[in-house]
Each structure stands twice: as structure tokens, then as C-alpha cells.
Amino acid sequence: MLFDAYITLGIFALTILGLIVLQKRPVAVFGATLVALIACDLVTKNQLLTSIANPGLITLILLMLCSLALEKTRLLRVIASKTIVDSYYSTWFRLFGVTTFFSSILNNTAVVATLLSPIRNNPHHFASKLLLPLSYASILGGTLTLIGTSTNLIVNSMYIEASGKSLSFFSFTAVGAILVLCCGVAMFFCNRMLPSIEQNKATSEGYFIDAKVSVDSQLVGYSVEVNGLRHLESLFLVEIVREGRLISPVSPSEIIHPSDRLIFCGDITKLLQLGQFSGLEIFAEKTGTINSNLTEVVIRQESLLVGRTLKTTGFRALFDAAVVAIRRDGERVSGKLGDVVIRSGDFLVLAVGGDYKSRTNINKNFLTLSGVEPESRINGWKAWLSVGGFVTTIILAAVGVLDLLEGLVLLLGSLLFTRCLTTNEIVRRFPVDIWLVVSSAILLSNALVNSGIVEFIGGFIGQFNGPQYVYTALILVYLITWIMTEFVTNNAAAALMFPIGYTVALGFGVDVLPFVMAVAFAASGSFISPYGYQTNLMVFNAGNYRLNDFVKIGLPISVVYALVVMIFVPVFFPF
Template structure:
């Protein structure tokens, strides 16, 4: 081996060590590897540019950006309302089925994100009994199709980079179905191993938002549960003001009445969800100010507001602003916003008018913090367009009428032209980390080829074919990918192992497709560690789990997944 070979091999090994040591910064580790290889001329400028503009990588990014529009619709929330049932078994089966099916066609991270609030807020079952099954179901559903998980799309981008034909939309489906059945059955019978944690509340640290039920609202006469008011993302209904009556112990069966004031607690950026309910108006909107321009402020100690209510000082005319939400550190806020007595240090989110900035009394009364970026929602024809357009693109790609890249690029253009997405949203949600990880991994694979590491590896394997049967080699590739997934992340594991797996398949004259699938499915096999897969990390925090909770359920899941996966790959693709 030459000096270049040893240098690239050292970078490869150090990248793996770096990913294990700095698990929260995979893009930084890969970025350093890319710069090291490029600065030492282990890869050419053309190869770096080709890696950054890889078609499979761009397809993944376009798909993630298009899915933002789908997240802004009511589709997933409305379906989520139908999942929770009084009996645990019925809820579990509905949750598993819905999550698996949705994750096969949608971004599984978005599916889990949508389901977190309904599960955490449900009054029937402990969230910790449902959140691990939610994440595992999303992982299993993602293995069913090409677009089900970013891992499959990453592997496809690497396949295209080898000048091989693109993987088919349903190439993963037969193996994926076997995994859904066997692992789903295992998970169902392991449900007794799930912990039963009491959820700790942090509502007093959140903003409090008031919304009024108009007399003509369709919410009137229906229960909290029927209206889906417990299924909001990062917003919680904490009390109802009914005239002078204050209801704090709210049951799911509480009937909404006309003119009720609903008090929500949570993330102010999610307040636009409330506008999706017919006849529900936010406090600030009653003052004639839209929610498009929000500012966060802190009340100064010398403010004229201190000790007074918003109504008594004429807040709207005084500041050309209206209070959308209020937060008081270390103390719970309760009651109607307009009747609350303001205290020094109160955090307010204001809907501001055109005259707000020019008012001379603003800085005397408030410390200005920042603008508040709202998560916008789609309604009417835009909502229909986003839903129909997304699924139409997926169907056209699935049946080979258009390539997936062309379908999602056209869809993104339509979403931008019709205002379903804005350029600001795309910039804010652009998956820079995934772009850096995948493009850097492709650069690393080029370096392995340029330096002769892959050729040396292939020669070594060819000289020892008696030691490596195709089945043993396949199992070895799968296990290494699985271990890396648990130690680092799914995307990083797939990107690192792919060139080695492909080179190994060629060197022992085995079917490359089987080895490609071993990498794809092995990189999705994250059940033991909460850090190896993004959905695991999401439910780890939301369900207040401990590492032992994942190990207890994840070990049998991982064993069944592995045996089923290797067996199914051999049967479906052959060696």
C-alpha cells in the first residue's frame, strides 16, 4: 500500500472514531474529513462538486423540503385523532398500523413529530407505553419503500454515484413487509416490558395563549376530545374561562360552549394551529391585528403597565400592538389575558401594527427581544394542493411515469409558485447537516478508490475467497452496519459502509444488490440506542425514558429484525 492509501485509511478510521466521540456533531466530523481529503488532493475539485450535486442526495433534500408543506396541513393531525382509543390494545394496533403505513410514503420524522402531542396528551394511557412503539413502527415503515427513510435515499444516491441503475421504489418492499410482520409481532408481545412513567409537566414555563370560541363555531356542542383540542403539536389546553367560572381540571368529555375562553400553554411558534379550528379567534386578533408580525418583549420595571391590566391601560391604542401570549418565569399564569395584572419581567408576545416601531414609549416600557417566527398553516385550496400534489408526485415516481427527482422538483416549484411554501421556510428548514454528511461520505468513497484502498481490499478478498462465503460476507456487512448505526447514526453508517460492501461483493463475485440491501436495512436497524436514529431520540426525551428502557425492548427487536432481514434478503435477492 502507498502513503496515500494509508493516509485515506487513517482518515476513514478517524472519521468513525470521531462519530462515536462526537455523536451530536456528525456534520462537523464529516466536514473535517472532507476538508482533509480535499486539501491534501486525495480527491479532485470535480469529484467534490459531483458529490455535492449528487442526484440521489438532491432528491432526498427536495423530498424533505416538499414534506414541509404536508406538515402545514391538517392531514396527519386529523388521522392522529382517530388513533387513541380507551383500550390499550386497540390504541397500540391503530398506532402501529397508522405509523407504519404513513412512514412508508412520508418522512418518518414528520410522522413521529405529529404523533407526539396526541400521545403525550391522551388521558387514557401512559405516553411511555406508546412512544417507543411509535418510533419503532416509524423505523419499520420506513423500510418499505425507497422514500420511507432518508437511509434508503442515501444508499440510492451512492448507487447512482457508482453509475448503477437507480433502486426501484418497491425494491425494499418484500423484505420490509417481512420485517413489519415479525418485528411488529415481537413488539406487541414485548409491550409489557415498556415502562409506565408519569409525565412531568413544564407548562408553567411556557407561554399562555387565549382563544375565544365564537357563537357560530363548529366547536360548540362537541367535547374537547371530539374537537381534537388535545391533539395539538406543542400546545396544551390548560383551562377554560366560562364567564366568571374558571375550569382547570378539564376532562376529555368537557363540552365546548359558545363564548368560552380557551387558555393554551406551549410553544408560541405553533399558535397558528388554532386558526385551523372554525370559529376560534385568538385574543390579539380581536384587536384587529394580524399574527403575521410578532415581537417578543419583556416588561421593564418602570413600565406604566405594572400592576395594571391590558384593558385598563388601553394597550392597543397605547402601543399599536396586542398581546398574543404571556409568560411569567417561575409562576403559573391563569385567567383571561385581558384581566391579568402585568408584572415587571413578564414576557409578552405582541402582534404589532405598522406604527409600533415609531412609538416613542416602546423602549420605555419594554425590552425588545426578537421577532417570532410562526409555523404557518395551510387552508382551503392550498391545503388540498399540498396533499394531492405530494401524493401525486409519489405515485408518479412509484409507477415509473416520472423519476423521483423530476417529480419532487416539479412539486417544489408548484408549491413555491402557489405560496404553499416560502423561500424563508426553505432556508430555515434546509437540511444542511444531511447535505454535508452525505456529500462528505461520497467524497470519502472517491478517496478510497483514488488511493487504491478499495483495490487492495478487493485483491485481499479475492486471494482469500475460501475464507469468505457470500453468506458469511453478507452477514459481516450487515452486522458492521448495524453496530455503526447504534454507535453513530443511521445516515453516517450507510454512507461509510456502502463502498466497502460494494467492493466486497465484487471481489467475491457475489450479487451486489444483496449487499446494497444489507447496508440499507442494517443502517435502519437502530432499536437498542436512543441516539442512532432521529425518531428514537425524539421519543427518548418526550417519553422521559432511560437507556435501560430501550435496551430492554430493543434487544429482542434487534435480534428478530436481524434474523428476518438476512434471511429475507437471501430469499428475495439471492447471493
């Protein structure tokens, strides 16, 4: 038993170390943890199967899949069009209200992705004055309900595994509502610190498009001016790559040579203008799908593309897609598209093939954004079914008429049967990474129990019986979870810290719910790092922010957030 305890502690410590060192690959770290636990015989076969099929985890997966149908309707887009008005303060309040409400019942990444483009291209206000509040509001909205964020559902899945009971739909609402109110006020007063960053064409619509001049092109031998390359709508010829040499700026009198690479910058929706020039081939044109299947994505932090060029990754074979254009948070991308070193947060526009949507690696490497992608939309009765079915299921589950898991199974079946969703979409967007992270964390908590570590910690903590020790322990659990969230992402922090918080509560002999809630709220409180939460990464690039902007705005909000949680969690969930 003692040997098993040492091995389990070692695996636990290495998991945390791995998440810190390999921040971009949490799935690989948790996958290694799962393999190690099984290889060392620290868990039983029944515990393995139970962790994979945990009811809370299955509920999370089904919720994310059912919400895909809502993304395909016009609901959020119509609301987005009504949100931005002439008055900045009116826009701010509308944006905050809309974002918090929809983030409480939908995937907040989808909410932010929908509102991103209208804000970025609005004619009334600096986008940088709205995008950071957008991300923070989506985080706060997620704390309102059980289904508001994957963090809450992950904590609930582990709570079910540990206690056999589930948190209710509104367990988080009281504290979450106070967080929305208090942090909303703090955000409003911090508005003056938001930067005013001009969204010029190089930043707001600054996609860089690589086009090659064929040997027999009619452009060859004539100048840029004569060829009409300076008179395109919203596209600008910024440089020419010729035999490894960069020509920039491009003079109107510059003569076009065979095999020149013409690098344009501008509005990606105007891309098809280039088709009017004989012998001018877009980088991705060989796929034959550039006219209809354009998809805009952002590179995930853990993507295998990060730090590599498109040429060396075998991009087309990996994803059945080719890169049409690239944009990097307002920074000019220079040279041939195939030679650009990819960074996390880069925006790409892809021309996708017929097999793209069925590839299982898409969701692991990209966040798919709306606006450019001509993805299938649902209208009419299918849209009403998607929205009405989802809302009805959530309401029935909230009032206790229908079990949420059962309701989501019925809803998903209906969406598939009516073709509101397709099996290809389910496969493409299936959250395998979350499934692996949560099931591995549940298995790790089982190993901590099996090896006697939980019993030992409980006995040690039981020596301290004073109420001041309990509250101090609650603060420490919150702080450690929050720090891990900023460094290793919210889902990983929740999954790792739950067994610790739960065990500490048992050791003191008090109700476990205050510690469970502290872990859940702390894991959602990522305001300082642009990499701790997906929505932060999305607005970080779109708003051309610097890390200092997140620290300056996020630090006071984090303090207010922590104070609210530490004051009101013990009030609504007494020890």
C-alpha cells in the same frame, strides 16, 4: 500511490473515531473529512462537484422540502385524533398501522411529532405504553420504500455514484414488509415490558415559566394568596427566586418583593393568564411577539446550546427568539430560566421574532414540534394541492411514468408558486447537515478508489471463494453497520459503511445488492439507543423513559430485525 493509500486510510479511520468521540457533531466531522480530502489532493474537482450534485442526494433534499407542505395541512392531525380510543389494543394496532404507512411515504420525524402531543395528553392510556411503539413503528415504516427514510435515499445516492444505476421505488418493500410483520409481532408481545409512567402535570404539561416582578408592580407588598397567584388555570407557582435564594414550596402567605422571579409550572397554552397581573414580565416578553409566535422545539444532540446556559449563549441574538418556558423529561427545572444548563432532548417554548424563520441555524439546533407553534397552516385548495400533488408525484414515480427527481422539482415549483411554501420556510428547513454528510461520504468513497485501496481489498477478498465466506462477510457488514448506527446515528453509519460493503461484494465477485441492502437495513435498525435515531430521542423525553427501557424492549426487536434481514436479503437479492 502507496502514500495516498496511507493518507486515505488515516482520514477514514479518523472520521470513524471522530464520529464516536464527537457523537453530537457529525456534521463537523464530515466537514473536516471533506476539507482533508481536498487539501491532500485525494479527489478530483470533477468528483467533488459530482458528489455535491449526486442525483440521489438531490432527490432526498427535494423530498424533504416538498414534505414540508404536508406538515402544514390537517391531514396527519385529523388522523391522529381518530387513532386513540378507549381500548388499548385497538389503539395500539391503529397507531402501528397509521405510523408505518405514513412513515413509508413521509419524513418519519414529522409523523412522530404530529402524533406525540395527542398520545402524551390522551386520557385513556399511559403515554409510556404507546410512545416507544410509535418510534419503532416509524422506523419500520421507513424500511418499506425507497423514500421511507433518509437512510435508504443516502444509500441509493451512493449506489448511483458507484454503479450508475438507481434502486427502484419498491426495492426495499419485500424485506421491509416482512420486517414490519415480524417486528410488529415482537413489539406486541413486548408490550408487557413497557413501563406504566404516570403523566402528571409536572411531566405531561410541566413547562417551567420564569416571570419577573417589576419594581413598580402592584403585586409588591401583598401575599401570594391575596394577589390570586394560587388560583390560575393549569399554572402553579412552584418557587420564588429572591436575591439568589430559592423559596420552595411557596406558602400562600409569602409576600411578593420587587425583582422576585416567580417560577410557574403547568400548561404552556395558559401562559397568557400571567398578563393580567400588573408588572409581571415573562422572561421573553421584550420580543413583543409572545402573543402570537410561540414555537415548541426540542434540543438536538449536536446543538451548540448543550452544556451551556441561555444567559451565556446569546440566545436572542443567535436565533431572534427568546425562551418562554422549558421542560425536561419529567424532571423539575429549578431556578431562573437564564441560568438553567441546557441538555439534549430538552423541550423549549420560544417567542420568536420576525427574522426567526429565515435563520439557517434553526434546523441545526432544534427539532420543531407541532402543537404550540402558531405556524401558518394551509387549508382549502392549497391543502388539496399539497396532498394531491405529493401523492400523485409518488404514485407516478412508483409505477415508472415519471422520474422521481423531475417530479419533485415540478412539485416544489408548484408549491412555491402557489405560496403553499415560502422561500423562508425552504431556507429555514433546508437539510444542510444531510447534504454535507452524504456528499462528504461519497467523496471519501471516491478517494478509496483513487488510492487503490478498493482494488487491494478486492484482491485480498478474492482469495476466499467459498459461499460460506460470502455469507459470513454479509453478516459482518450488517453487524458493523448496526453497531455504528447505535453509536454514531443512522445517516453517518450508512454513509461510511456503504463503500466498505460495496467493495467487499466486488472482492468476492458477487452481486453488490445483498451488501447494499444489508447496509441500508442495518443503518435503519436503531432500537436500543435513544440517541441513534431522531424519533427515539423525541419519545425518550416525552415518555419519561430510562435508557434501560430502550435496552429491554429494543434488544429482542433488534434480534428479530437482524434475523429477518440476514435470512431474506439473500432470498430476494441472491449473491
